[in-house]
Amino acid sequence: MKLVTVLCLILTLTLNLIGKEKKAGPEWWSLQPIKQITPPKLEDRGLALNSIDAFVQEKLIENNLTPSKPASPRTQIRRLYFDLIGLPPTPEKIAEFEKNPSDIAYKEIVDALLKSKHYGERWSRHWLDIARFGESDGFERNNPRNNLWPFRDWVIKALNDDMPYDEFVRMQIAGDILKPGKDGTAAVAFLAAGLHNTVVGGSEFMKKTARQDELEEIAGTVGQTFFGLTVNCARCHDHKYDPISQKEYYQITSALKGVFHGERDVQDSEFVEKISALQKEINALQERLSAIDSAARGKAIKKRKRKPKSTQNEGPSPISRWEFDQNLN
Structure with missing residues (x-):
């Protein structure tokens, strides 16, 4: 009984504390x-x-x-390289900066790293994490997504091109409308880059539920990414802490109801040429491997033929011998 009394007291105090916590409203500091x-x-x-x-x-x-x-100077240049491109500087670059650790040399290194293609590759990883980018659907089947990579490349290019943030946001929400074509289609893949449940029940109720789950995932990502608010928590009730009502949640999902998961083959002349060149390179390497394999097989066959016929069918010689003709007990 004492334990039950203590637990009830703790629960009562917890509920009182929760009730006194301030809910974020329009006056909240981060919303100003x-x-x-x-x-x-x-x-x-x-x-x-x-x-x-x-x-x-x-x-x-x-x-x-x-x-x-x-x-x-050594620590400074290493910090710059790892922070901006995620790769270490070469010993030559370190030695060069150690000889001339001036402010001008420092700024030149920064400018060079910002112009590097590795800058976008390094920092795009953080945005792709926010966008829940994955090259498979997740859930039970986890089917691969063969055509989501253009979104990844678009993010890398946007960072390397120093695209203004407002344009960066608009393109990912409505890029297919703002800039129809390759770039717009790649950018708006942000909305469908997350999990996709391909295992849906056959009943109409299960299909509708899965669709609402899908919209919640998209709305939640948009809200957390661009608002800094957990919008999806208002699906079943007004948000307990963030200033998002249930009505506003469904207003957001209604604006996103035209978004569906799907595959779209990338038919671009530039990509087709690259794939064709890579396929030729693969074929050439396969031919070289086949030639090496044939030569190795030929040598093995010749070596086998040189062995005496009398030994070809003999089994391996015994290593040890045991006799059990006596009572071992």
Whole structure:
């Protein structure tokens, strides 16, 4: 009885605390319009080289802390390479920067890395995680998606081309309407890049339920990606914490009801040429492998023919011998 009493008390306190938690409303800090903030004016700027550094320096002073010492040239260039392209610098690049660790040389390295194709490859991974990009459907069958890769390549190219963020967002929501064609179709694949349940029951009820689950997944991704809100939590009731009502949830899903999962073959002359060139290369390599295999087979057959006939059918010689003609007990 004592245990039951304690559990009931804990449950009551928990419910009271939950009820007192503040729900995010229109006045919530993250939902406010962006304002121009003036950086703090410091008597001693120290290592504060820009506005962001000024905010950091202000907090360091308030907490009686001192900045860390500047990193060595070797550490700086390694940080740049790993942060921007995810690959280490060559020993030659490190040695070159160590000889001339000037601000100009530093900026030149940054510019070169931002122009590298590896920049988009490195940072697109983070966006593709947000977009729940996967080259298979998931669920029980987990069928492969052979034609989703153009979306991946589009994200990489968008980052490498420094596409403005507002355009980046619009293209992924309505790219097929804004820019019909290869780019628009690839970009809008964002909406259907997530899980796709291909195992749906035969009844009408199961089909409708699966469709609503599908729309919830799409709406949830759009909400979390672009609003920073868990919109999908309002499917069954007004959101408990975020300022999203159930009505607003269904308004969002109604705007997305034209989105369906499906496969679309990529028929582009550029890609067809690349595939054709790769296929020729594969065929040439297969011919080389066949020639090597034939030569190896020929040598093996000749070696086998040189063996004496009397030994061809003999079994392997015994390694050890045991006799059990006595009582071993």
